[in-house]
Amino acid sequence: MKTILLNGSPKGNVQSSGSYFLAKAFASGMKEPCEIRSVYKEDRWELLQYVSQFERIIFFTPNYIHLIPARTLDFLYALPKGSEGQSLGFIIQSGYPESAESEIAGRFFKRFASRLQYGYLGTVVKGECAGLAIIPEKFGKLEKKFAEFGALYEERGFFDETYVRDFAKPYTISKPMALLLNMTNPIGNILGWHKIMKANGAYDNRRDRPYLRL
Ligand SMILES: Cc1cc2nc3c(=O)[nH]c(=O)nc-3n(C[C@H](O)[C@H](O)[C@H](O)COP(=O)(O)O)c2cc1C
Known part of the structure; x- marks a missing residue:
């Protein structure tokens, strides 16, 4: 079985990418860990050519604005038609906790794989992952689960449904939980996001709407 993992985050294969964290955890469970390449940080055409040699291509990608980052979507569109035995799989992770948000992406991936004549390994949707980039040490349990999931994938060649x-x-x-989150959100903003924006000199621009400029 020849599998390649692709990180679809604009951050690339760095410690602060949640997608990279999960891809590394997935590969760590394998006897022969798969290679992890970056869609954003590598030459697009070379990577496209390279991945087309693999039987299975698994994207680890963040949800950015309810779908996947633009260049990762563009990379998907540029994939050649699948040949006999080739499959696509997707792991989409997001900041919001509910998987309902990314479910639509899963439906798109399934159709996309079929249109390009690839097999479809499935889509894993994982919410509540924004902290992976900031406090990875708090995600030991998730890391372990992804390692187990990767080990099962290597053994069987498909995504385990229970996981x-x-x-x-x-x-x-x-x-009630939505109500509670709405009430506590302003505190989280002040303690978390506002602090990060200030540290990066972006606080005064937080209400900018550049897309409205002509
Ligand atoms: C520009 C941007 C847009 C985002 N949009 C969403 C979104 O629509 N829904 C969501 O649940 N999370 C959203 N997030 C949160 C990311 O999905 C989450 O932080 C993820 O773990 C980032 O993965 P990465 O570190 O691999 O890039 C967004 C983050 C950024 C930076």
């Missing part, structure tokens, strides 16, 4: 279902929890959050 896929488990990663996707919660599908939505309950109304």
Whole structure:
């Protein structure tokens, strides 16, 4: 089985990429860990040519604005038609906890794979991952689960459904929880995001809407 893992985050294969964190964890469970390459940081045409030699191509990508980052989407569109035995798989991780948000991406990936005549390994949706980049040490349990998931994948050649279902929890959050989050959000903003924006000199621009400029 020849599998390649692609990191679809604009950050590339760095410690602060949640996608890279999960890809590394997935590969760490394997007897023969797969290679992890970066869609954003490598030459597009060389990488396209390189990945086309693999039987299975698995994208580890963040959800950016309810889908996947632009260059990763563009890379997908540039993939050649799949040949006999080739499959695509997807792991999409996001900041919001609910997997319902990324489910639509999964439906798109499934159709996309079929249109390009690839087999489809499935889509793993994992929410609540924004902290991976900031406090990775708090994600030991998730790291372990991805290592187990990777080990099973290497053994069987497909995504284990029990793990896929488990990663996707919660599908939505309950109304009381949504209420609580809405109430505590302003505190989180002040303690978290505002601090980061100030440290990067971006605080005064936080309400900018550049897309409205002509
Ligand atoms: C520009 C941008 C857009 C984002 N959009 C969403 C979004 O629409 N929904 C969501 O749940 N998370 C969103 N996030 C959070 C990321 O999905 C999350 O932080 C992820 O772990 C980042 O992965 P990475 O470190 O590999 O890039 C966004 C983050 C950024 C930077």
